[in-house]
Amino acid sequence: MTGFGSLVAVVTGGGSGIGAAVAAEFRARGARVGLLDVQPGTPSDDGLLPVIADVCSRGSLEAAMATVAGAFGGIDVLVNNAGISSVGTVEANDDDEWARVLDVNVTGIARASAAALPYLRESGHGAIVNLSSIAATAGLVQRALYSASKGAVHALTLAMAADLVTEGIRVNCVAPGTVDTPWVARLLARTTDPAAERARLEARQPTGRLVTAQEVAGAVAYLASPDAGATTGMSLAVDGGMSGLRLPAR
Incomplete structure (x- = not known):
């Protein structure tokens, strides 16, 4: 992929997991990266700028975007990863939990995008990549609220792409399967048999293993790259074949 050397990217939730992998991928390709997180970590080089930010606060995001743009001269790419x-059925989560998850997973994307748009409009390569999930399009057990939030991310991606295409800003999303991250490790640790639950998650993906954060980062990098200049309003599955393959029982 070409054209990353002059780009500035912002990654929300960039302090760990998929966000950290996306930041590392962008940095390896020459982009400078602002890491927005409530715990953004310590920079490993001059091209990484950690900024404390909360996707539940519009003011926090506006200040963080201004910090990144001031340090690096603008913003070309926004990755909405936070x-x-x-976990649970539609009966399991109370109203406060519904409000909390939707505020982070959906409204947080809207807030971050609105805060970044003044800078993206000044870029010749404006791109937004949202993190969706296989849960947006496949019914998974015990994931009612999470699935609703990621379905909204998918729909929001399409609406944003339609609104921004005439301004030269592309909007796409990546829909991972189950990714081997500290987040998933924490979820597994809460189960009665973490090893058995991990084996079940691996088995439901046709490749027989969890997706790596680096594989998701590669997909995000493609959609953010000027090489994908004709791609907008799309969802790229990185799910080990889970969304499209139906294999015989093993």
Whole structure:
């Protein structure tokens, strides 16, 4: 992929997991990266700028975008990666939990995008990549609230792409399967048999393993790259074949 050397990217939730992998991928390709997180970590080089930010606060995001743009001279790419999980059926989560998850996973994307748009409009390569999930399009057990939030991310991606295409800003999303991250490790640790639950998650993906954060980062990098200049309003599945393949029982 070409054209990353002059780009500035912002990654929400960039302090760990998929966000950290996306930041590392962008940095390896020459982009400078603002890491927005409530715990953004310590920079490893001059091209990484950690900024404390909360996707539940519009003011926090506006200040963080201004910090990144001031340090690096603008913003070309926004990766809306920050998100939280929720487990349970539609009966299991109370109203406060519904409000909390939707505020982070959906409204947080709207807030971050609105805060970044003044800078993206000044870029010749404006791109937004949202993190969706296989849960947006496949019914998964015990994931009612999380699935609703990621379905909204998918729909929001399409609406944003339609609104911004005439301004030269592309909007796409990546829909991972289950990714091997500290977040998933914490979820597994809460189960009665973490090893068995991990084996079940691996088995439901046709590749027989969890997706790596680096594989998701590669997909995000493609959609953010000027090489994908004709791609907008799309969802790219990185799910080990889970969304499209139906294999015989093993």
